[in-house]
Amino acid sequence: MDLSTTFTGLRFHNPFLLSSAPPTESESNILRAFEAGWGGVVTKTIGLHPVVNVVGPKTKFLRADADSARLSMKKRPGAALHSSWNWELISDKTLDWWVPRLGRIKQAFPNHMLVASIMAGSGNDTELRHWQELAIACQDQKCDALELNLSCPHMDRPDMGSNVGKDKELVSIVAKVVKEVAKIPVWAKLTPSTTDIVVEARGAFLGGADAISSSNTFTSLPLIDQDTLEFEVQVDGLVSTGGLGGPAILPLSLAKMSQLTQAFPDKSFSGIGGISTFEHALNYFLLGCGTVQICTAAMLDHAIGPGVIRDLNQGLTRFLEKHAGKGWKNVDDFVGLRRDRIVAQSKIRRPDEKDYRGGYDAEGYAAADEVGVSGRPR
16 A cells, blocks of 8 residues: 655655654654654754753643543553643754754655754744744755744743744744745644634745644643642642643644634645544544644654554555545545535534424433423432
């Protein structure tokens, strides 16, 4: 089976990428990821400004019990992964640190797609030139594409990350200035923490972006431990908002993606959020994504997910074999196939009046013969 795909003019060995996150923060991890079989890697976000992360843990995993409603970051038998939570900032390595390493990675894997995630500020010409400086430095090292981080939910500066991504005009301006110097595709990574993500996406496309990546993690807080009354992640008793990822955000991210692909059916999208298996990734493909990006599942599998990418490739192979009779030979043959099934609620069929029960024929409600005249269970 042909697992390769072409996305924004780039040929990927498979449509599965490691997203910009802790697993892609070093040269050794990225090399290991390519050796493991990932179709592409998006680097940890590179910036010009010094970044120092908080002391203590920067990423933790929230777990759920199968037989109760308990959620906690504490490891315990039988618990299943619910989500990841992190308050890590962009790479704390300088551009000068990254430049030679990007070059060495491309020399080692010239036919694997290396996407450089970059971030600068906004609102003045100096910061816009920083975006261009980052873009030029990365493409000079033969990076295959640029991903603009307009989405980090917890940057210290008000002119960075999701603070930019919530402003359609700033999104458009940043995309435009990067496209002025870019000779390689430019992807805009948007924040889900906005009223209408289509508005910001339109700004990115007007600025010349070749694709949209969506979505980054959702702004959130860790839970409070009922025994200690302390946040499960904290420093000196204090915490700030971080980003929620992993399985918990899969349905949320799919909703954002469906908005985007329906609004711009002829544009390119890379889906992010909650993917652990091929079945998860399939949702994004059917909604219109040409590639998908994975983080949390990979972090839990030797940091760079060798088992995850093996299972993703095997899942795609089995899927194509199952549907070979339809003439499907690669991902492109079924991208967007279910995009048009998502409609306004007013277009969903309602029951006839005689069959309508007020919507309460559902699990957890008392059956009709259990309810007395007062409406309360007997």
